[in-house]
Amino acid sequence: MSLITFLPDLPGCSVEQVSQTEEAIVITACATVPDACCPDCQHVSSQIHSTSTRSPKALPSSGRPVRLLLQVRRFRCSNSLCQRQTFAEAFAQLVAPRAQRTCSARELLRVIGEAIGGEAGARLSQRLGMKCSAATVLRFVRQAALPSSSTVRGVGVDEWAWRKGQRYSTILVDLELQAPIDLLEDATAESFAAWLESHPTVEIISRDRGTTFADGASRGAPQAIQIADRWHLIHNLGEALEKVLARHHADLKRAFLREEEHQPSYPVGLEALIPARLPSQAEQARIARQERRLAIFTQVHELYAQGWSCASIGCEVLIQSKLAQGFFTITFA
Ligand SMILES: [Zn+2]
Structure with missing residues (x-):
């Protein structure tokens, strides 16, 4: 198997040399075709005027950053009717004009940004060997084309x-x-x-x-x-159900305690927990909210004791909360 198999794909280019520095793998590449089209008149020219080098960042290889040394030829336009005298060859599938990263590297950073956002995307990109600022990740996300809405049904x-x-x-x-x-x-x-x-x-x-x-x-x-839509229907249903259950909180608690009296392992004296005065609806709602907050508080402390980071705990608690609301079960279908 060739070493080139492990290098990033470079459409329209051939690899001339591969070397390593402390910072990156360096790939020297040039175009595979002998000529290029003038961007103004589309006339094909093979008369080389000069050459220069571009050095865009490419997709990493085995977690190591990859930098291209792209040999760019400048051609003379041989069309006497064309205003342009020279033009640089384009690498349309590889890298946009004046871009600092290849198209595939930009696309991967855009996908990362869409999935986890700018700051987290910047941290992940550094671990992947394609260091990038949060602002740049977000810029790639903003530059992405929206799907066409002309034929939406x-x-x-x-x-x-x-x-x-x-x-x-x-x-x-x-x-x-x-x-x-x-x-x-x-x-x-x-x-x-x-x-x-x-x-x-x-x-x-x-x-x-x-x-x-x-x-x-x-x-x-x-x-x-x-x-x-399904989300709002279930959300409204959940709110209505919560109000109904809160209104019958005392009845449910009495029914629960009567059921537990028949269990031989039931602790002696728990009947004393039956309130002498039934709480009002507002008190019942307050108690329910307090119990939910206490459950979240307990969960946070348990996860922290298990070594979870603060950010991970926040995500976990949010996801559990959304799951409890049925949020992730809703899809537009
Ligand atoms: Zn031309």
Whole structure:
């Protein structure tokens, strides 16, 4: 097996030399074709004017950073009608003009940024051998093209917070692509209706049970079917169920204690826990919240004792909380 098998793919290039420094693996490469097209007149030229070297960062190899030494030829344009006299050859599939990283390295950093964000992405990229700042990771994420929304058939709509509690806009999701396709400036019926009018292919609108998006959908796409999305239905059901159970907290506790009286291992004297006065609904809700906070407090201390980091504990508690709410069971389908 050739050593080149273990090196990053370099489309349109041949590897001339591979060497190592303390910092990186260095690959010297050049184009495989003898000529190039003028970017203005598309005339093919093989008359070399000069050469220079670019040194973009490439995908790492075995965790070690890889730097290219790319030999770039500058050609004379032989078309007498063309204004351009010389041009540098392009490596369209390998690296964009003036870019400091190859296309594949930028794409990997973009995927990392989308998955875990800028700061965590920067730390991970350093461990992977492709050191990058958080700002650069986020720049690659922002430069990614949004999916086309011109032929969307099913759209999910909900509020999206620029800053929670202060400024809200509207996020629109293609239900077939399962991906966001647009963000509106605000969360009003007017802007949603205007968006729908510019997308007449919409057939299904999945929304919350509020009136704002229902109004916008009726005005902007009267032909579309409106459905309440699964997340909001289950979220509303959970809230209603919690209120009902809190209202019957005393009955449930009495039923539990009566059941436990028949168990031989039941501790003697627990009957004294039955409150002399039944708590009000507000007290019941307060007690339920207190019990949830105590459970989270206990879980945090247990994870910390097991050696978990603060960030990992935060993620775990958040995930458990979302799972308890049924958040991750909801999909747009
Ligand atoms: Zn030309």
